[in-house]
Amino acid sequence: xxxxxxxxxxxxxxxxxxxxxVEVVERFPFLFADVVRFIELAGELGLNVLFRPxxxxxxxxxxxxxxxxLLHDPDMKVRTTYPGYLxxxxxxxxxxxxxxNHLMYRNGGPIIAVQIExxxxxxxxKDQIGPLDPAFLTALRQIIKDQNCEELLFTSDGGWDFYxxxxxxxxxxxxxxxxxxxxxxxxxxxxxxEILEKNQPGKPKMVMEWWSGWFDFWGYHHQGxxxxxxxxxLRAILSKNASVNYYMFHGGTNFGYMNGANYNTNSQxxxxxxQPGIKIKNIQNIDSKLA
Numbered sequence: 001x002x003x004x005x006x007x008x009x010x011x012x013x014x015x016x017x018x019x020x021x022v023e024v025v026e027r028f029p030f031l032f033a034d035v036v037r038f039i040e041l042a043g044e045l046g047l048n049v050l051f052r053p054x055x056x057x058x059x060x061x062x063x064x065x066x067x068x069x070l071l072h073d074p075d076m077k078v079r080t081t082y083p084g085y086l087x088x089x090x091x092x093x094x095x096x097x098x099x100x101n102h103l104m105y106r107n108g109g110p111i112i113a114v115q116i117e118x119x120x121x122x123x124x125x126k127d128q129i130g131p132l133d134p135a136f137l138t139a140l141r142q143i144i145k146d147q148n149c150e151e152l153l154f155t156s157d158g159g160w161d162f163y164x165x166x167x168x169x170x171x172x173x174x175x176x177x178x179x180x181x182x183x184x185x186x187x188x189x190x191x192x193x194e195i196l197e198k199n200q201p202g203k204p205k206m207v208m209e210w211w212s213g214w215f216d217f218w219g220y221h222h223q224g225x226x227x228x229x230x231x232x233x234l235r236a237i238l239s240k241n242a243s244v245n246y247y248m249f250h251g252g253t254n255f256g257y258m259n260g261a262n263y264n265t266n267s268q269x270x271x272x273x274x275q276p277g278i279k280i281k282n283i284q285n286i287d288s289k290l291a
Contacts, residue, residue, distance in 0.1 A: 035096075039103045043110035049103075050208070050245065052115040052156075053096055055089050060215050062258055064118075079123060080133035090143050097147035106150050113152040115208075116141055116179065121161035121172055134173035141176065154180040156208040159192030162199045182208035184247075187229060189236035205242035210234075212246050 042049050056079055057065035070076050073084045103109030117140055123132060141153060155174070162183070165174050181200045185192045185207070196205055210233070213225055237244045 036099050036103070039100060039110060043103065047110060048105075049109075049111045050113050050115065050154075051100070051111045051151075052118065053093070054118065055092060056118050056120075058118050060259060077133075079117070079120070079136060081135050081139050086139060086143070089140070093143055093147055097144075097149065101148060104149065104151055111151060113154055113180075114144060114149055116144065116153055116155050119157050119161070119184065120155070121157040121164045121174055123172070132172055134169075134171055137173045137176075141179065152180060153178065154182050154206070154208070156182045156184055159183045159185045159188075159195050162195050165199055180204065180206070182206040184209035184211070186211035186214070186225065187233055189233040190240070193237065193240045193242055205240060207237055207242055207244045209247040210237065210244050213248060 039049050039051075054065050066078055070078060070085070070088060076082065076084055078085055100109075100111065101107065103111050105112045116137055120137060137155070144153065153176075157174075162181075164172050165181070180203060181196065183192055183196045183206070189207075189210075193205055193207070211225075212230060234244070
């Protein structure tokens, strides 16, 4: 429980899940069982849940959580309105929301908000519109609503991508009157929260992913943050009356070949452990940043 650390985490909880073939899930329902129990446990502990069901989740997982079998379709275009992709997403959402709808806030459960996709504004630069589909988030938003979801919807993007919300013609399809925008960053909290406020004036401010640590790449030096930077940025977030979600609050392990990779100008293969800078190690020791 967050209270055990002596800190106030706005009583929010985050979940990201991996999904596989719907037919497999129907034959092996235990693949979803832990997700349901996880949310139930959060509610029992008095925590609210920010539900982040993807379908693209990033999370340093292989292909951002997309299952490999999508590539059985040689024309597959993920994160677009390509019919084969949306069909798979709709089947997945039907199965998932069918299992968690009783845990929605309107039904007395702890799920108070649901995220649409993940960092779609960071999918490509404005001069690389090729893979983007301005109708995609609209379609995804509707599929979520079709699952009887009445809770608050929100998006989550890096602060450096917020200028894309203001591009002429909205080429990313990011703007909705009924969707809250939240921001992700690690440092320069004052700056990025000012960007969020200017982009979305008069609405609640939420740091959906405050990167309180980082993961290691294979072959690269150890990643992390200092206690001084941690304290400085957390104080700045709270001074702006913003809510904050630690990413990560506890450590995690990507087993086998589940780790993802970055590719910008060169390939960076993510490590198995997401430990640096997090607040509770896998061995359940509380980090000095919260001591």
